[in-house]
Amino acid sequence: MSIRPVLEARAATPTMEGAGVHLHRAFGFHEPQELDPFLLFDDFRNDDPARYAKGFPWHPHRGIETITYVLAGEVDHGDSLGNTGTLGAGDVQWMTAGSGILHQEMPRGNARGQMHGFQLWANLPAAQKMCAPRYQDVSAADIPEVIDDDGTRARVITGEFWGKRGPVDGIASDPQYLDISVPPGRRKVIKVDTYRRSFAYIFAGSGRFADASDPTGVLLEKEVAGREVHIRDASGDRTLVRFGTGDEITVQAGPEGIRFLLVSGAPLDEPVAWHGPIVMNTQDELREALRDLRQGTFIRG
16 A cells, blocks of 8 residues: 655635636646646635626536536526526536537525535546537435544545445546545545546645645635735645545544545546637647637537
């Protein structure tokens, strides 16, 4: 057995997307090989509807899959295939854009105005870039949760873990996507396939992964005396941890426990030509996609 070393731990960066949604980006739009097959990860979390209510109006995707996981509030969605629906707390949508799809996502807060969710982009291999679009909506009740003897909990969104298999299937990169909570003070060893790229995203509590320093905290926006200021949150919240090779990771939970997403997938090792929500393999393919958008031929079939 070999413990995966921590290559890097970094704070997610505040940014704005869509029609004015304030979010934090853990990675995206640079070094696409770094976490291949994953391209982008956003944490959209806010208690102020003015910072998210305008949402993500109609926009195109081609050549990728998007994974939306909602923890609080709701997200209304629709696409050019005629699909519509609402994701609630604990629900997941896995959308395969393939040859091209237009869709929108409009978040709504819960009774207290809180909205929290994540979106991950996974690349499609060249042979499947132009496959037929599809999507899978999975309700919270259909996502299995496993509780270990020490109280560690894992929601298995996709892949297999501790004898349970996630309900999302048929994904090109065959990923494992887990939502893991480790109780206060517990040390946990978690197996990860040696040949997969892997990262953790801490979004609650604090802790320490093997070969990494203790979290120093990340800058968060807070309102103090009517003014927006940035303060350092020592919880480790909104921290991306990127791992090297090995077949297990080790995490030591802090005094309030730790909750994180653990995501891994088989790298594609293919060239990437990227323009916003469109990801192809060559510049010629990218130019074709942009030409299709201009000419109204983006949606195939």
